[in-house]
Amino acid sequence: MLQACNLLDTSVRYEQCQEDSVVAFIRIRSDIVWCVRIKDKRSTQAQMARAPRYFGAWGNVPVDDDVRPFSMINPVGSNANRTNRRHHFISAVYMNGFADDRGRVLAYLCEAPEDPLPPMNPRAIGFERDYYSQKLPGGGQENHCFEDLWNTIETGWPETVRALAARRLSAAISFNVLGMQTILRARVPATRDRHALMIEAKIRCEHKIGEELGVLPPPLERYAGQFDTVPIGVNPHETLLAMKGEFKDFGDLCFRLGFEVLHNRTSTPFLTSDNPVCSYDPRQAFHARTPYEHSGEVELIFPVSAHMLVRGSSKRGPVNMISRHRDISDSHKVRQLNRTIAQFSYRMTIGQDRSSDDLVRAHGALVPTITTRVQRLGKEVHIICRNVFGLRPRLSQYIDTPEKAARREARMAATSSHADPILE
Secondary structure (H helix, E strand, O other), rough: EEEEEEOOOOOEEEEEEEOOOOEEEEEEOOEEEEEEEEEEEOOOOHHHHHOOOOOOHHHHHEEOOOEEEEHOOOOOOOOOOOOOOEOOOHHHHHHHHHHOOOOOEEEOOEEEEOOOOOOOOOOOOOOEEEOEEOOOOOOOOOOOOOHHEEEHHHHHHHHHHHHHHHHOHHHHHHHHHHHHHHHHHHHHHHHHHHHHHHHHHHHHHHHHHHHHHHOOOOOHHHHHEEEEEEOOEHHHHHHHHHHHHHHHHHHHHHHHOOOEEEEEEOOOOEEOOOOOEEEEEOOOOOHHOOOOOOOOOOEEEEEEEEEEEEEEEEEOOOOOOOOOOOOOOHHHHHHHHHHHHHHHHOOEEEEEOOOOOHHHHHHHEEEEEEEEEEEOOOOOEEEEEEEEEEEEOOOOOOOOOOHEEEEEEEEHHHOOOOOOOEEE
């Protein structure tokens, strides 16, 4: 069993900076430090009257009545519920927008899309234990830095959705919507698994070249001739680090798109999923579509609730903001949008009712993922990654204890099959 095993050096250090503020340095690794300014608690009125400071000048967005830009919300949480290790990769407060009158949603698992699970509270789905946790070099683990960061955006989400429903426009509303889009693009399993597949392809390539050159380390010589099939466990912390690049790439994309809010006036509610930010080239036919194709014309859809959806287009302006509201009264257009949402789902599709069962079933088999191909040009080796709709990858477990390693080795010795362990 091969491993990608760079552990994160995570710590939080506080320094008094001014009379009313503290700076928290959240160290993710020796070369990556997030600096967040923390103000003492004030009244809500006083907080909203002062310029936001938690994210520096980047978050200096004016308040719009009751809508606070998320940059005004303290990203360092209290000590409450510090034992929680059930981390949502799809925000529960976001899923509330798709709940029925009883506060329940329907979740269709992609491996069994024929029928949804029984109606559930959003907090009961879309999570994974220790999904954002980081092992500490001195022992133990940190569980809350990423959760606290997401909470800044999630805290202001209900007031943002109410403002959108009232058809309001402002810099604060746009800022909060783009923030929610960003984290629901970067943190979800579809994105983290894509980075894991890239890392895995790199490790396989490096070790195959090492075998050809006769420079494999002795512990790895036993895997000679098997580097195309041997299970490779990727340290999940590597995919946490990749979120930084995802934030930047998505921010760059938003500066190419102008946004509008579509209000659903039909009886068919919008779907959503655990991968709700869908972007593609609208000129491609639906069945020939490539996910995340951004080289030419781009369209982006992001369901906000069962009755609202944000659509971005490279043909609209002004960019990086919501500039208008429109109604949709055509059920066929709502169905087209729901078909795209179902197409981009990864582990699950989420709905308010069963009016789109057929769309979920039709697109449950394939998910947005990548293929990798190694190309050699003389002494150069290129790993070419391509976005596709394909089978959902099954990643090998990351082995971080001798006991897990022994169990893995026993399973590998007991099987005579050399099928590719990546595809289901």
